Amino acid sequence: MSSDAGGWDGRVRRARHLAAKNDSAAALLEFYAVVLTCQGDLARSIRAGLPARPTGSLEDDLSIVCRAAPAFVGAVVARAPETLAAEGRRLLDASERLLGDALLRWWGAPSDREFFPKAILQPYARSLADAGVTPADRTLPRTNNRCPFCGGSPQLAILDPVTASAVETGGRRLLCATCLGTWPFRRVLCARCGEEDEHKLAYFRSPAFDHLRVDACDTCRHYLKTVDLTRLGVAVPLVDEVAGAPLDVWAREHGYEKIELNLLGL
Ligand SMILES: [Zn+2]
Ligand SMILES: [Zn+2]
Numbered sequence: 001m002s003s004d005a006g007g008w009d010g011r012v013r014r015a016r017h018l019a020a021k022n023d024s025a026a027a028l029l030e031f032y033a034v035v036l037t038c039q040g041d042l043a044r045s046i047r048a049g050l051p052a053r054p055t056g057s058l059e060d061d062l063s064i065v066c067r068a069a070p071a072f073v074g075a076v077v078a079r080a081p082e083t084l085a086a087e088g089r090r091l092l093d094a095s096e097r098l099l100g101d102a103l104l105r106w107w108g109a110p111s112d113r114e115f116f117p118k119a120i121l122q123p124y125a126r127s128l129a130d131a132g133v134t135p136a137d138r139t140l141p142r143t144n145n146r147c148p149f150c151g152g153s154p155q156l157a158i159l160d161p162v163t164a165s166a167v168e169t170g171g172r173r174l175l176c177a178t179c180l181g182t183w184p185f186r187r188v189l190c191a192r193c194g195e196e197d198e199h200k201l202a203y204f205r206s207p208a209f210d211h212l213r214v215d216a217c218d219t220c221r222h223y224l225k226t227v228d229l230t231r232l233g234v235a236v237p238l239v240d241e242v243a244g245a246p247l248d249v250w251a252r253e254h255g256y257e258k259i260e261l262n263l264l265g266l
Contacts, residue, residue: 008040008123014236018243023208025245032242032264034079035119042072043123047130056128056136058107058121062100069099069120076119084115091116107138110152110178112261118177119263125150125179145174145191152178153260154191156241157215157226171230175237177260192259193220204250211235212244216256223256242266 012033019029049064058065070092077088091099106117128135129149140151147154155177162171170187189196195217203226204214211232216223225244227237241262248258248266258266 008036008043011236011239012036012040014239015242018239023243025243028245028264028266029239029243031079031081032239035076035263036239038072038075039119039123041075042068042120043127045071046124047127050127050131054128054131054133056133058104058124058135058137061124062103063096065103065120065124066096066100069103072120073116076116088116107135108140110140112153112177113265115263115265122178122180122263125152126181129179129181144185145194147174147176147179147181148183149181150176150179152176154185154224155180155260155262156224156237157185157191158182158237159226159228159230161230172226177262180238190217190220190222191215191224192222193217195219204247206247206250209244209247212240212247214247214251214256216251216254221256222259223251224259238262 015029015033015036019026019033045068046065049068050061054061073088073091077085077092080088103117103121106114107121110118112118125135135150138151140146142148142151145154146152154174156175158173158175160171160173169184172185172187173182174185174191175182185191188198188201190201195201200218202216202218204216211228213226213228214223215226225241225247227235227240229235242264245266251258
């Protein structure tokens with residue numbers, strides 16, 4: 001697993017930088033910068049509460065996460081669009097036990113349509129990864145298209161400059177939607193259905209986003225976006241993927257479904 005290079009602060013800086021360029025996704029990126037800032041604060045609270053050697057079981061750590069979560073939810077609610085804010089207010093009104101149940105449910109059966117559990121458990125999973133402790137009670141399949149650390153779905157793909165160590169995969173990695181770690185993944189291979197016939201795999205680029213690409217599969221009709229670090233080394237994949245929102249609109253219009261919606265639901 002790769003380390004969390006740059007961490008939350010690096011993601012916040014990148015989101016603010018891209019928002020200031022005031023392109024079509026500026027409002028989205030401004031909100032994402034708020035969310036990432038709050039996730040950074042949440043990560044610090046969780047880390048401070050975790051024992052020096054966590055067990056890796058969310059159930060064991062649940063009270064720590066549930067005590068840290070309301071400050072996060074409240075801060076997001078203050079800046080969120082109304083539908084999301086209403087969802088957050090419901091969580092704030094719920095008992096700690098109900099919040100804990102929602103988190104445990106999501107941990108075992110993640111959905112990319114539930115903002116708050118995903119947003120709260122990303123920093124938790126990241127904290128486990130940073131501590132080198134494998135999640136103990138996340139019994140998701142560890143197929144090669146899922147995160148070998150936590151079983152999460154791929155949020156996006158990354159192309160790195162090909163170094164000797166990455167020759168086999170052509171420098172391609174997938175980034176986990178839960179723990180945000182990455183793992184190597186063969187270059188010509190659908191990250192959802194495993195299609196490897198290059199005639200069934202299509203790549204689309206737009207001049208507006210030189211370092212982004214839509215990788216689509218005509219067998220399962222799913223796609224994910226690739227952030228090409230050989231074209232833009234300063235990109236922060238998680239954030240640049242969100243900035244490429246117009247490509248999601250384009251892909252959807254062409255009949256492709258995203259493997260995993262990003263945190264902002266795109
Ligand atoms: Zn993961
Ligand atoms: Zn496929």
